[in-house]
Amino acid sequence: MRSWLPRGISRRGVLSGGMAAGGGSLLAGLGAGHRATAQGVHAQHEPGSLRMSVHPSHGHMVTVGDVDSARNGFDPNAMLTDWDTGTVSQLPGGRTLRSYEVVGEDKEIEIAPGLFFPAWTYNGRVPGPTIRATEGDRLRIVFRNEGSHPHTMHFHGIHSARMDGVPGAGMVEPGGEFVYEFDARPFGCHLYHCHALPLKRHIHKGMYGAFIIDPDPARHPEHAEFANSRLLGTPENREWQEFVMVMNGFDTDFDGENEVYAVNTVGHHFAKHPVRIERGRPVRVYLVNVVEFDPLNSFHLHGNFFDYYDHGTTLTPTLRTVDTIVQCQGQRGILEFSYGEHEVGQYMFHAHQSEFAELGWMGMFDVVEVAS
């Protein structure tokens, strides 16, 4: 077992500069214009050296170096948009059948530079594949367990008890296989996760992923235009910049507290590799919270406000013009916003639990002008 926290140093100790004082250099400046000291991290202001807007409490504290995405086999930026729409075929009668293959496997993953975590994964990645379908499709998910422990795939959605993916209904022993089959409903921003016991352990080890069901515009004539914008691949949808963000955390020393928080697994990844946004196009974020051990997580957007669709199951916002939302574990929703009236530049987003932000859950949107 590798742990990045020396014995006797708490995660709050890390925040107060304990790692720097202890000789470590995990937390340090974001760029050349910064330097770390035992008292903390300070900015050296050189006009024009940074074009980001810096939040004083945590703009500078990020991990040093970079995670090897190739070795991990997944990249948090690529995960923002790598929808898995399955293998598509037609059922008798014309309905769409989407088939997915998911393999459960043990895998050591790098969650911060040089910091490894013995994960349990779906398809070798954390989060697992973003399963995306359209309302009314038939879904068939073949789950094969090549891991060392029994696992399940429990989908949040409407389905029968037999397909629930809990002990006694779709639990898969190592070497075994189970086929989950159900209709894609209701439309919304959902998730799936392992429901084997102990639940806390199986979830925090990395067995979860986003499950997005796009509305079928034909079923929602009163909001057809908006439903079209949510349906992957339509001309209306292509106007949008859509991203899936799974808020997660990792307890690297198994003390029942997370040492690293992130979106799409790698702490501070989006601080170093900002999410590119074209200024003129609206943004839709499918946000899912799976953080274990902490009762709540949150998302706060800088310099802007958004509309929010709790669970994504409505075609009109459930909250309008907010800049922060809170989610408990398993809660999720859709954020919609635009930087169309803004200056180009880097706009921060992060958990508004400052501790989570400082331990990795902080990133930047890089709003750029694109000549039309």
Ligand SMILES: [Cu+2]
């Ligand atoms: Cu499991």
